[in-house]
Amino acid sequence: MTYTTFNFYVFLLITLVAYYIIPKAYRWLAILLANFCFIWFATESVSKMILFVATILISYAFGLLLRHNKKKSLLFSGIAISAMPLLLTRIIGFAEGRVPEGIVSKIIIPIGLSFYTMQIIAYLVDVYRGKIKPQVNVLKYALFISFFPQIIQGPIPRYDELSEQLSEGHDFDEKNLISGIQLIIWGFFLKFMIADKAGIVVDKIFDDYSSYKGLYIWIAGILYSLQLYTDFLGCVTLSQGIARLFGISLTDNFKRPYFADSIKDFWRRWHISLSSWLRDYIYIPLGGNRKGTNRKYVNLLVTFAVSGLWHGGGFKFIFWGMMHGVYQLVESMVPIFNKKYLGAKHLIRVLINFYFVMIAWIVFRADTLLAGLKMIYRMFCGFNPWILFDGAIYDLGLVQREWEVLILSLVVLFWVSRKQECGVVLREQFDKHGIVVRWAVYIIAILTVWVFGTYGFGYDATDFIYGGF
Known part of the structure; x- marks a missing residue:
């Protein structure tokens, strides 16, 4: 069961009705029950459920111990034990082909493993630092770790941002309902109208890259960059919309990253909850920029290596992370990349930045590091712009009308x-119109996505990409 299935919205409706009809003081229990029902329906695995519950109980116990015992050894033990399943999956990722296929996913990977592990680590560190008090109610702690709208793909919440919102009962508010519906529609638009369509072409070229060169690889790289963005943003937007139906606000995870004019700016806009996590729990503890320039560069590279490892086991993910680390080092060391040299050419900086991000995404998406490097090489091995005009692109999985929709x-x-980007909040502008106009637009938007989106052309909606990391 995922956010794009009919069954999920039946489940969501039942949960909403239960949430708002029971006494306010106990509404959090409805969410807690829904959390574990969702995880069970999504995994249908006893071993995964046992591991998930065990991780919650162990990290909960370490949180209580850290309240009065601030030993680093205790903190590191809690982190190591809680992160062990994630680390094991990453280690096995480096041994691809040397272990039975699917053994990891069948045995130890609960849904949302990468995301809730980060939540737990941040929670334990914040308790150790005295930033927050540990939750003494194990059910409320489980509520925070397992919140079903965001457990699949984030954002990665901090305890002090989300816990109180989950624990307190919220009254029904029509504004929250409308806001949630708006976000859900926009999430569907991003997923079905862009991500899934672009993914058809991306899969066609990446899966048989040796048959393509030149502009074909450029098309694949550009479309994958857009696919990944809209897929991830679409899921997070759905998460925000679903949470808003309960009166709960989840933080924004993207701020138009492809408008960034530097790699540093890109990481302020892309997967913000992960970027801030890496800053607060990896980069700054390593010393940040407080111990000289050379140490700063080392800390930066280590942080991006961790980012790559978080995304998956295997050298291509480490390489992808290190690419972004090197990008930032070059930006800081080579004057030509400084804004003062290209200050009047914002568009040029944006395009250059997108190009380097796209190159890294090719490595990220390719089956192996070697395949990714070969694809980058093949981008420059042929000159074939005529494929845009001779109908060749219609052999990539999308017919003309689907390209037009995309x-x-x-x-x-x-x-x-x-x-x-200009500061206009479109939903606020839209809310100024009458109820008839608003609901007419909602209905038209839903029908448009249904007719022209993924389902409308006969394809099955794919799983969200970041759900696999």
Whole structure:
């Protein structure tokens, strides 16, 4: 069961009704029950449920111990034990082909492993630092770790941001309902109208990259960059919309990252909850920029290596992370990349930045590091712009009308993003219209996504990409 299935929204409706009809003081129990029902329906694995519950109980116990015993050894033990399943999956990732296929996913990977592990580590560190008090109610602690709208793909919440929102009962508010519906529709648009369509072309080229070169690889790289962004943003937007139905606010995880004009700026905008986590729990504890320039560069590279490892086991993920680390080092050391040299050419900086991000995404998406490097090489091995005009692109899995829908949807995304970049909150502008106009637009938007989106052209919706990390 995922956020794009009909069964999920039946489940969500039942949960909402239960949440708002029971006494306010006990509404958090409805969410807790829904959390574990969702995880069970999504995994249907006793071993995964046992591991998930065991991780919650162990990290809960370490949190209580750290309240009065601030020993680093205790903190490191709690982190090591809690993170062991995630670390094991990453280690096995380096042994791909030397272990039975699927053994890890069948035995030890609970849903959302990468995300809730980060929550637990942040919780334990914050308790150790005295930033927060440990939760003494084990059920409320489990509520925080297992919150079903965000456990699959984040954002990665901090305890002090989310715990109280979950524990206190919220009254029904029509504004929250409308806001949640708006976010859910936008999430569907991003997923079905852009991500899934782009993914068809991306899979076609990446899965048989040796048959393509030149502009084909450029198309694959650009579309994968857009696919990954809209897929991830679509899931997070759905998460925010679902949470808003309960009166709960989840933090934004993206701020138009492809408008960034530097790699540093990109990471302020991309997967913000992960970026801030890496800053607070890896980069700063290593010394940040407080111990000289050379140490700063080392800390930066280590942080991005950890980022790569978090995304998956295997050399390609480490290499991808290190690419971003090197990008930032070059930006800081080579004057030509400084804004003062290209200050009047913001668009040029944005395009250059997108190009380097895209190159890294090719490595990220490829089956292996070697395949990714070969694809980058093949980008420059042929000159074939005529494929845009001779109908060759229609052999990549999308017919003409599907390309037209994809391009038009990207134009809509660009327009909305540009408005947001200028500080315009479109939902607030939209709310100024009458209820008839608003609901007419909602219905038209839903029908448009249904007819012209993934399901409308006969494809099955794919799983969210980041759910696999």
